[in-house]
Amino acid sequence: MAAAARLSRKLLAGASMLALVACGETLSDFDFDMRGSGGSGADTSDAARNQTAARPAPDNRGVISYPNYQVAVANRDDTVVTVANRVGVPAAELARLNGLPVDAPLRAGEVLVLPGRVSEPSAATGAITTGPITPGSVDITTLAGGAIDRADGQGISTSTLSSGEEPVRHQVQPGETAFTIARRYNVSVEALADWNGLGNDYAVREGQYLLIPVVIGSPSAQTTTVPGQGSVAPEPPSSATPLPPESPTPAPVPTPPPANLEPERTEVSSAQFQMPVAGSIVRDFDADNFTGIGISAAAGAPVSAADDGTVMLITRDTNQNAILVIRHEGDLLSVYSGIDDIAVARGDSVSRGQKVAVVKAGDPSSLFFQVRKGNETFDPLPYLQ
Structure with missing residues (x-):
């Protein structure tokens, strides 16, 4: 499966x-x-x-028991109610803990955390051991065959595989x-x-x-x-050794306000890209933490193509936020998110400044704009100036 x-x-x-x-x-x-x-x-x-171990096999009820918590694994055609009835917990509590409606259908193999401990797996429930799983208590034969085969194929001894650690x-x-x-x-x-x-x-x-x-x-x-876990605290200074003389703390450098490029826009611009929406840049590019720029704009404000190009992709992320990608000369891509009412279709040719969508309502509303080539992202500001 x-x-x-x-x-x-x-x-x-x-x-x-x-x-x-x-x-x-x-x-x-x-x-x-x-x-x-x-x-x-x-x-x-x-x-x-x-390389990860396979999930331990549940008992006949679907229960996997660890020292600090227990979970239930759903079967095909299970609902929250059928799982609750099988393991002996209140269906309403099981649903609430896992953020599900009480009658929600479940996928085969889906995991639900139990609201309280039920009777431990044992030979009577089809388990090979009695009690919760602890390191070394689960025999290697309980691992999925596919995981063992993959490990053997990579030269990893199956004797090193352990499914006893609490995840x-x-x-x-x-x-x-x-x-x-x-x-x-x-x-x-x-x-x-x-x-x-x-x-x-x-x-x-x-x-x-x-x-x-x-x-x-x-x-x-x-x-x-x-x-945050496992960090080693630095050794405190010795009371027998004086601290070095302190240097004067330099005065903090004031942070300039976010740049607002809108007043500098002209009808004819030498910039490779034009601003996709009228507004202020409220979040700057950071290669490690924010791979684009955030532009504050009113909900419903028109979003324009940054340059001539072809609509390459229209999709949504797992939170159903719309994403629009336009391909430009030189294989550059401009990516737009935080949008709504997309006015183009995949494969359409678009012109610089052509309306392609509007800013989605939010609190606050803003446009995420990204410039990339393949998997490499670039600071959009040099392309806009």
Whole structure:
């Protein structure tokens, strides 16, 4: 079942990439995950490839038990109610904890965190051990055969595989995607999907709990992956050794206000791109944290093509935010998000300054504008000045 789901996901991803390659672009790792534009970068090509163990097999009820929490794994045609009845917890509590309607249908393999502990797995429930999983308590035969085969094929001894570590339990926050969560914990998005029974689109929902796959051969990885944990405090100064003389603290340099390029616009401009919307730049480009610029604009304000080009892609991210990509001379791409009422279609030729959409209503409303070539992003300001 997991192998079939992986194949289906790859076929869907391949179809999307073919649509892009048909436009002449080589984009084997192109990722339009716009959540990355706010903090993690939009390119998933550098996502970690740590080898991960397979998820431990549940008992006959679907229960996987760890020392600090338990989860239930859904079967085909399960709902929240049927899972709750099978494991013996109130359906309303199970639904509320996992951010689901009580009658929500579930995918085969989908994971639900239990609101309280139920009876531990045992031989009576089809488990090979009694009690919660602890390091070393799960025999290697409980790992999925596919994971073992992959490990053997890479020269990794199966004796080093361990599914006994308790995984980090991550609750999805607003704006997060499977890609950004996988990057955060240094695992592949496919492994994250397999462990949690995600669909072919890798969609996650706010409030959902995800189990972070256990990295093979690194039992301590799950205790240090959360940012901020495991940091070593610097050694305090010795009371016997005087501190060096302090240098005068330089006066802080005042931060200039955000640039507003709108007053400098002219009908004839030598800039390669024109401002896509009338407004002030409220967030600057940062290659590590914000791979574009944020332009404050009124909801409904027209969004214009930055230059002549061809509409390459119109899509949506996992939060259903519209994304428009225009291809320009020299294989440059301009990317627009935070938009609504798109007025063009894929394949259309557009002219510099032509209206292509409007700014989406928000609090506050703003346009995200990005310049890229393939998977490399550039600061848009030099192209606008």
